Amino acid sequence: MGHTGIVPTPAIVVSDSLTAFCQDAGMRPDAVDRLLWDEFALVLEDLEATETAEDEDPPRWLAIVGDESGALTAGVDQLLQQRSDNWVAINWQDSFAGRSAVQRHCAPAHQSDRLVFATEPVAAFEDAEFVIGRLPKSLDALDELAGLIAAHARPSVTVLLTGRVKHMTTAMNDVLSRHFAEVQPHLGRQKSRTLEARGPRPTDSARPSYPLTAELDGPFPDGRIAIASHGGVFAGSRLDVGTRELLAHLDDALNPLRSAAHPRVLDLGCGTGLLATTAALLLPQASVIATDDSWAAVHSTVATARRNGLVATISQGLVDGPQPLDSSPGIQALWDDTAASIPDASIDLILCNPPFHQGAAVDTSIAWDFFATASRVLRPEGQMWTVFNRHLPYLPALRRQIGPTTVVHATPKFTIARSERA
Numbered sequence: 001m002g003h004t005g006i007v008p009t010p011a012i013v014v015s016d017s018l019t020a021f022c023q024d025a026g027m028r029p030d031a032v033d034r035l036l037w038d039e040f041a042l043v044l045e046d047l048e049a050t051e052t053a054e055d056e057d058p059p060r061w062l063a064i065v066g067d068e069s070g071a072l073t074a075g076v077d078q079l080l081q082q083r084s085d086n087w088v089a090i091n092w093q094d095s096f097a098g099r100s101a102v103q104r105h106c107a108p109a110h111q112s113d114r115l116v117f118a119t120e121p122v123a124a125f126e127d128a129e130f131v132i133g134r135l136p137k138s139l140d141a142l143d144e145l146a147g148l149i150a151a152h153a154r155p156s157v158t159v160l161l162t163g164r165v166k167h168m169t170t171a172m173n174d175v176l177s178r179h180f181a182e183v184q185p186h187l188g189r190q191k192s193r194t195l196e197a198r199g200p201r202p203t204d205s206a207r208p209s210y211p212l213t214a215e216l217d218g219p220f221p222d223g224r225i226a227i228a229s230h231g232g233v234f235a236g237s238r239l240d241v242g243t244r245e246l247l248a249h250l251d252d253a254l255n256p257l258r259s260a261a262h263p264r265v266l267d268l269g270c271g272t273g274l275l276a277t278t279a280a281l282l283l284p285q286a287s288v289i290a291t292d293d294s295w296a297a298v299h300s301t302v303a304t305a306r307r308n309g310l311v312a313t314i315s316q317g318l319v320d321g322p323q324p325l326d327s328s329p330g331i332q333a334l335w336d337d338t339a340a341s342i343p344d345a346s347i348d349l350i351l352c353n354p355p356f357h358q359g360a361a362v363d364t365s366i367a368w369d370f371f372a373t374a375s376r377v378l379r380p381e382g383q384m385w386t387v388f389n390r391h392l393p394y395l396p397a398l399r400r401q402i403g404p405t406t407v408v409h410a411t412p413k414f415t416i417a418r419s420e421r422a
């Protein structure tokens with residue numbers, strides 16, 4: 001197993017010119033993008049010096065992971081365009097919104113098939129010679145990612161994952177070492193640092209595979225529920241305390257829908273799907289849509305639902321905007337940015353535990369977007385039940401955006417609010 005020394009910081013090779021290129025195209029590359037461009041340019045130089053004509057047989061796959069702004073992908077594509085061999089970059093990320101942003105930035109420049117977008121991770125890593133990108137913030141997400149790369153990329157794969165030093169820990173080297181024989185930290189630059197991994201190890205069948213599964217006690221119909229969680233999903237295989245509070249009031253939230261023939265419930269920002277699954281168990285005639293920006297979340301939700309005996313399907317957001325919904329009972333998981341594909345005035349009840357963090361920083365902007373969406377998709381008199389940390393100023397926003405809002409329950413830490421669409 002190897003932490004085999006520290007690789008020196010790369011000089012600025014291409015990052016100044018690629019920064020200028022990206023800025024002209026309206027993107028704002030950061031220190032992680034700049035470092036990765038230079039690291040990757042040096043790897044390509046080494047490759048040029050050592051490769052033979054045979055090595056150049058097309059296509060050669062480079063996977064780019066976790067690039068939510070598009071700058072990394074656009075810059076790497078510039079580097080590849082300058083080469084005569086036939087590299088294809090395949091972009092993969094967990095965030096639907098991030099993927100759409102990269103597509104927006106990169107698509108006009110790419111009428112060629114030099115850049116493709118994967119809709120699931122295995123497709124991105126199959127046969128890859130390089131994987132470069134951003135280190136996931138959570139160790140579970142890194143564990144799942146590294147395991148998939150090791151299982152599907154070429155044995156000769158080089159992995160370069162870069163992060164902000166303040167978000168990195170030595171535990172990340174240990175996680176990578178589970179899946180790769182050589183793990184080398186590079187020296188940092190501008191508070192960013194790359195971990196390089198080579199030599200994929202065989203999958204360790206003694207370790208649990210993703211999605212991880214567990215049983216949870218809590219306010220569920222049988223007092224227990226089965227949960228499945230992909231790496232990096234909110235709360236992992238635990239029950240978040242806010243979610244627990246809302247679950248305890250789910251019966252009340254569903255009551256007005258008991259006599260409806262085809263009630264439609266939306267779990268907005270579904271995570272592992274505990275709210276959606278419990279709602280579907282309590283109200284079997286309901287069509288429950290569970291949506292999240294995170295691929296890991298919607299896939300965890302489907303697995304959670306199925307582990308609890310429910311029928312669950314999965315789809316992804318439609319670029320063309322809202323589409324008619326299916327009203328069959330069970331769970332429809334939807335990979336989408338802020339439920340953009342859900343038609344106006346189509347939902348009877350929304351359950352929501354909105355995100356208020358972006359990384360370590362408090363960021364309520366997504367909650368505002370959630371409330372605007374709720375106002376759009378709720379039918380008149382439809383309800384939204386929201387749980388949030390008591391200190392957050394959501395009550396006035398819910399009243400303004402949705403309609404009359406009452407506090408159903410409050411603890412020293414949480415508020416549960418019921419809002420009715422005016």
Ligand SMILES: C[S@@+](CC[C@H](N)C(=O)[O-])C[C@H]1O[C@@H](n2cnc3c(N)ncnc32)[C@H](O)[C@@H]1O
Nearest residue numbers: 234243269270271292293294337338353354355
């Ligand atoms: C606080 S978690 C709640 C998860 C789950 N409902 C629960 O209670 O355990 C918020 C969820 O919102 C999701 N999210 C963040 N931004 C989003 C967006 N733009 N569109 C949809 N979901 C988003 C996150 O991925 C996360 O799963």
